[in-house]
Amino acid sequence: MRAAYIERLGSPDVIRWGELPAPVPGPGEVLVDVLVTTVDPVDTFVRSGVFRTPIPLPFVIGRDLVGTVASPGCGFAEGETVWCDSLGHDGRQGATAEQAVVPADRLYRLPAGVRPEEAVAVFHPAATAHLALHTHGGLRPGETVLVGGAGGNVGSALVELAARAGARVLATAAPRDHAHVRSLGAAEVLDYRAAGLTERLAALAPDGVDVHVDTSGRHDLGAAVGLLARRGRIVLMAGPRAEPVLPVGPLYMKDGSLRGFVISHATVTELAEAATALNELLAAGGLRPRSVEHRPMSEAADVHRRLERGDLHGRRVVLHP
Known part of the structure; x- marks a missing residue:
């Protein structure tokens, strides 16, 4: 071959x-x-x-x-x-x-009727998003999710899956991506380079962010912890060489948690659970590549x-x- x-x-x-x-x-x-x-x-x-x-x-x-x-x-x-x-x-x-x-x-x-060319383009980003939100983020309906880097492939999948799960989604992305991110279900989309970004996000989530996922690899944990709701979860899934500073005290006072996640370490059972969810969405017409x-x-x-x-x-x- x-x-x-x-x-x-x-x-x-x-x-x-x-x-x-x-x-x-x-x-x-x-x-x-x-x-x-x-x-x-x-x-x-x-x-x-x-x-x-x-x-x-x-x-x-x-x-x-x-x-x-x-x-x-x-x-x-x-x-x-x-x-x-x-x-x-x-x-x-x-x-x-x-x-x-x-x-x-x-x-x-x-699933029948799903084009292989479209499906193969979404499996990895969407499985990553599912595991980040549900397996590691413990997402529940009605919670607030903040997605950093929402214009990328994994970021877009995070927005769509979180919105479909009944979460309120806040997102940051470059202006060129805002319309696309909104079309996936984001309630608010902000320019990640905007002045006063953290303050604007805090105003949009007065009760805090329940699940924070940043795909950009920048990992401003000071801002992330500051935005967390009580018992909020930060899921780390990018930046293998990043060494950000973690404000341990504020994280502790919020009963917050920080969870690293690499999809290559997912178990066979976790991958199968993600596959079942992805197949259901694909069969329903969701998760189409941009x-x-x-x-x-x-x-x-x-x-x-x-x-x-x-x-x-x-x-x-x-x-x-």
């Missing part, structure tokens, strides 16, 4: 496109013919070595796929359209190939470069074999 793979960690230049032996499923695994995949920020972290995880070499890159079952097994029928969002990590080969082997407990059926660009898998290295340069704001690149 043809695949995008690496033989050592490094820059996007280490990515190769070529022939590798076709994968053979073992017990509890399913062979999938890949229809589409995409590139997530975590893929660049794994490829570069920023995110350390066991990888076999040569290593097929990529986390997400939609495909069809190549041979029946583990309760899946040949030809079924399926998806996975947790390959390419912890010893598992990746998805950027003509075929992939997927553990059956990480494989989910795609902008999709289509490229062949052979251009995976170039997409990694563009992602690292910040050239893909609000856009997802879908790769085809």
